[in-house]
Amino acid sequence: MALTLSILLVITSVLMVLLVLLHKGKGSGLSDLFGGGVSSSYGGSSVVEKNLDRITIVVGGLWFAGVIALSLVLKN
Numbered sequence: 336m337a338l339t340l341s342i343l344l345v346i347t348s349v350l351m352v353l354l355v356l357l358h359k360g361k362g363s364g365l366s367d368l369f370g371g372g373v374s375s376s377y378g379g380s381s382v383v384e385k386n387l388d389r390i391t392i393v394v395g396g397l398w399f400a401g402v403i404a405l406s407l408v409l410k411n
Contacts, residue, residue: 340405347398354391359384 337405337408340401340408344398344401344405347394347401350394351391351398354387354394357387358391
């Protein structure tokens with residue numbers, strides 16, 4: 336059980352990193368430093384951004400649940 340939860344945690348962690356990096360920068364932050372301003376002309380529609388937000392929230396919830404479940408399994 337702990338191995339399955341650990342694998343789930345690694346997969347959701349990688350997905351979270353990828354999903355956060357896909358988000359469009361909202362100003363002059365670190366995303367613009369690494370070329371976020373250049374890709375602003377390639378930005379998607381608002382529907383794509385909303386779906387990306389929803390997917391990020393779901394994956395974040397799965398990651399959080401995986402952390403809690405793994406801590407409960409390893410505690411016993």
